[in-house]
Amino acid sequence: MNATARRGSGWTPWLYLAPALVVLAGLLVYPLYQLGLISFLEYTQAQVSGGEPTTFKGLGNYATLFGDPQFWQVLLATVVFAAACVLATLSLGCALAVLLTRIRAVPRLALMMAALGAWATPAITGSTVWVFLFDPDFGPVNKLLGLGDHSWTYGRYSAFALVLLEVVWCSFPFVMVTVYAGIRAIPAEVLEAASLDGASRWRIWRSVMAPMLRPILVVVTIQSVIWDFKIFTQIYVMTNGGGIAGQNLVLNVYAYQKAFASSQYSLGSAIGVVMLLILLSVTLVHLRLLRRQGEEL
């Protein structure tokens, strides 16, 4: 860093940072603190509207939560579902990114545009459209496959599968575009040299491309994990608030239902804290990976 940039710093950077810090402190850090606080209180509608005093419950909410078999079931469903989504999104996104490098401009543009369309589609409209496609009465999919009025949202697994399709549809473009940009950034000479040396395509991928793409792959993986773990809209809209008898609940929807439908705000907050801790550990993994790459910030 040279002298001019440092000239007269002192308070200036803090002045520039002030609005951002104020906003983040008020709307991110303070709510985080409140989330933790509420999870230790007895806080239902009666306390909220002043019918009864708020009392401290210690770990009571967590005890209730961990003693509820439904919570473990939802947690398991969330983890498995998110893992399936991440896996499907990444493999499709990477495969298509590689495909993009092998084709001429026109088909590439077509695939890019289609993917951007899916990417840009709001989660809620994407959900409505996919539900419609698979609607038992009027959807084209059942008619095409001759399934009569088979309902896709009735069975637990077929409902999750339907949501997974929508999630993959709207999130693979991010992976595809990013990885494609990463591949394009690899100098062509390197690849040509490798192929002149007689390396197989798999070898080239393993030993040349994969290591160079690693940082990008780490970022898209972590992002996908975070997005898919906290999914809300798709499940809420496509399975009508968590499916028949709550069979398609994931943590985020479960927390919402507990807090805003049953007004057990403290239980909902406890679920939120659990979610937060899980995602925080994912973030720590991310930071460690960054560190291993020796990234300079």
Place this chain on the structure above:
Amino acid sequence: MKLSARIAVPTAGFVLAGLAGLTATGCAPQTSDNSAKKDEKSGTLRVWLFREVSNEPKQKVVDRAVDAFRARHQDADVEIEYIPVETRAQKIKAAFNDPKSAPDLIEYGNTDTAGYVKDGGLADVTADFEAWAEAKDTDPAAKQSVTVGGKVYGAPLFVGVRALYYRTDVFKDLGLRPPTSQAELVTTAKKIRKAKPAMYGLAVGGAYTYGALPFIWANGGELAEESGGTYTSAIASPAAQKGIKAYTSLFGPDNCPAAKCAEMGGNDTVTAFASGRAGMAIGGDFSHAAVEAGKVKGKYAVVPLPGVRAGEIAPAFAGGNNIGVLKSSSHRTLAVGLMKQLTGKKTQEELFDAMGFLPTYTDVRETAAKKQPFVEPFIKTLAAGAKAAPASPGWAQIDSSLVLPTMFQEVVSGRKDVAAASGDAAKKMNDAFGAAR
């Protein structure tokens, strides 16, 4: 500087800050102050009423009542909003949370009375109700539905009781007669479905709690038992389980396919019947207008829902809606005036004519029955003894956390058997009753 050290510092800082925050006290979110600050004699009164399956006739009656009210209160404006019944719990709770956006008056189901009072949302109107001449004729059961702990929290709007709607043309075609026992009801439903596969025999819904309750009661079951002011769930008792079995046996390809019907609620079954997609449905007096407006007008009749033994009437759920003033209303006097207008004898009479809502005044109901023969099966059902939901504040929570729909859906979808599902439901109910005590 190595990155590892840089990470450790802020992360630890974050965690420490969090911990410090948690141990500090006194920063709990405030509770909303729902007590009204003033009683303005002019301004806009906001009212939330439920949106019915066929809402237009209701809207007309309400508009007339509002006009009459405004003729007497020139300075007052009235803004009516019709809200969907399915999401009412969230919306009304939100209103309790945010007095600023809250309406002055709400329509609410009588099962919610205790819960809303406990939440501190409804205003005590005992004095106004006692001083109101028309209220003297209120049916005692209806008055009970607005009373909590001896205080009155609103005025009854109508009595809701459900009976069996059936398609006269379909029955004639197939040579059927209205079922007189529960067993016959089930066989009749299956016969219809067999002959007309595009129709549900009896439209049922996994989320249609109030359509399912008569099956539990008819078999001698109960939702909960009270002793000394505390409630204990009885949903897992053998008798109740028998009723659950009877109701859930109606889900399946031979009557109402689970894939469709497990999700349906009361309004959905009425919609299905009104649009000609069901041979029978369990509908209320309040569903009358919707069915009349549908494709089946003139092709249906109503009988009481049969009980277990031939000739018996299954105990119906004593439903009904009330109109209450919110505690947070800053126009209390005006709001009480409008409440009286909306629930007065004249409006109830008109609502009956337009919608089929059974009046809550004994005298008005009698004249209504004479005028309109269609209410006869409903009045018969009432007379045979209708049952109410447990009058515990816990009930609102049981209702809004979908304990019973979840139970029915679990059985219907085959995920649990009746014993397991009802056992789990009983546990959840007891938790709610316990918390509400």
Place this chain on the structure above:
Amino acid sequence: MTFVRRPWRLAAEVSALLIALAVAFPLYWMVLSAFKPAGEIQSAEARPWTLSPSLDSFRRVFEQQEFGRYFLNSLVVASIVVIASALIAFLAATAVTRFRFTFRTTLLIMFLVAQMVPVEALTIPLFFLMRDLGQLNTLGSLILPHIAFSLPFAVWMLRGFVKAVPEALEEAAYIDGASRTRFLWQILFPLVFPGLVATSVFSFISTWNDFLFAKSFIISDTSQSTLPMALLVFFKPEENDWGGIMAASTVMTVPVLVFFVLVQRRLVSGLGGAVKD
């Protein structure tokens, strides 16, 4: 690339086109169904075209509810969030790239960690915060949190764009006697503007698409609703008005599509920058 042989390339291109069709199909079906007359939507066969397009569904959407108003509400929220977060993030990004000060790296990592916070988990405390601020049922209850949540990512991404502006330029500006403020707004800002636009896509989309906050914070005053909630009104288990739902979905999707296509080039380069850094 030269080492890919011809037949293989052809096969790859055909499959790329087929995949493009499959990916685009849901959107096509959405627009198509929005224009189909009611009878055709409910007919037994699902034809992938319509010979008699009609605007009935759109008319129903705009007449049955104040859909125009909800559209406007959504637009207001998204615009304010985009502008406010872009400006705030620009300042912050400048601070962390063009100055050296204690806690700089700490702050950067905080921004990174903040990016990872699942904002959805904060719905409950934010609900009470908004209530205490008297913002419940106002557009402010959506604007404020979204500004906060788009900031960390925006700062992180803008960093690359600010860094790319040569330091020599800054020195030259100071030598010419420009003040720090003048440099910031009249030289740096225009240069970073393309990056700001790319960054804005993310805050725009996350705000425009927001469903959870809209559903939780704006319940009792429907005049303040945004599009997602209005869309859901057409959902009923027994009788879905698919024409209406698809028309409403189309109205909600098109602005994002347009925005996206407009900035797509910059978006890709911007992402590349953010990821590589």
